[in-house]
Amino acid sequence: MYTQCPECLSVFAVDARTLAQAHGFVMCGHCGAGFDSIATLSDQLPPEPFFELPSHEPGIEPPRVELVVYRPKSASEQAETEAPPAEDVFADLIVTPRFARDVRADKPRRWPWVVACLVLLMGLTTQLAWALRDTLVTDPTTGSLLQQVCNALQCQLPPVRDVAKLRLLARDVQTHPTVPGALLISATVRNDATFTQPWPVVTLRLSDGNGKVIAMRRLNAYEYLDDTEALRRGLQPGASTALVFEVEDPGHQAVAFDLGFE
Structure with missing residues (x-):
């Protein structure tokens, strides 16, 4: 809200607390004149430029206010509010037999928590x-x-792989009977595990008389086994099988070979 000093025409911003301190009578902070701030009190400033705020003419009859925000209750109204109705008093005296009560209303619904706990337990x-x-x-x-x-x-x-349970029963190497410059290596393997294993990766090493490796070949199962169904089934527990490998002959320097599983 705004008010204007009638002497120097200075406009000031005021609030309800300032007006209530002296019932609207204030002192101008510019010229020091005292004046009734309610005479020119305004919610908004008029558009500029303006010279004086409009004055409120004193009314002959005070305005009547109608919108009630709060009104304390009288002693009689307070007593009526605190007294319980007669039907509520009699209702408190009525006791429902235990066998007639709804037992489901006394127990909280726990089944959602039980289901959630079971789901979490199954996931874990x-x-x-x-x-x-x-x-x-x-x-x-x-x-x-x-x-x-x-x-x-x-x-x-x-599939679970445990190459330590694969036992090499026999092995042999010879010149390939039909392919020139190739070797034919055969091995018999048994699965001593109590479970089915996937076919292993076979590592072949050819070495000379000094034990130096001069050739090595690493073969995946699909490279030495053409049977798709056997690849899918794996090596059954206790089963033995013969494996045959065709490799290039490294020459007369190769005098020993080694076969391992991965």
């Missing part, structure tokens, strides 16, 4: 089983149970 168990899958599959007890479950569900267990 699945993650733990996946992290320990090699141990579970290779264990004789759990591996057998998992295999039975997987057979019933028509699924396949994840």
Whole structure:
């Protein structure tokens, strides 16, 4: 709100607290004159340029206010508010038999929490089983149970590789009978593990008389095994198989060879 000094015509911004301190009578901060600030009180300034704020003519009859914001209750109204209705008093005296109560209303619904906990537990168990899958599959007890479950569900267990359980029973190397400049290497391998293993990666090394490696070949399963179904099944537990490899002959310097699994 704004008011204007009638002596020097200075315009000041005022608030309700300032007006209430002396019932609208203020002192001009510019010329020091005292004046009634309510006489020129205005909510907004008129557009510039302006010289004087419009004055409020004193009314013959004070204005009547109608919009009630707050009014304290009388003693009689307060007593009526605190007294409970008669029907509420009698309602408090009525006791419902225990057998007639709804038991479901007394118990909170816990099944959403139970379902959420079960889902989280299943997820945690699945993650733990996946992290320990090699141990579970290779264990004789759990591996057998998992295999039975997987057979019933028509699924396949994840392959577990343990080349330490692959035993080389026999091996032989000779000149290839039909391909010039090539060697024919054969090996018999047995899976001593209690679980099915994927076909291993075979490493062949040919060395001279001093033990120096002069040729090496690393063969994946699909390079030495043409049977797609056998590749999918893997090497069954306790099963033996013969592997044949065709490699280039490095010459007369090769007097020994070594065969390993990865």
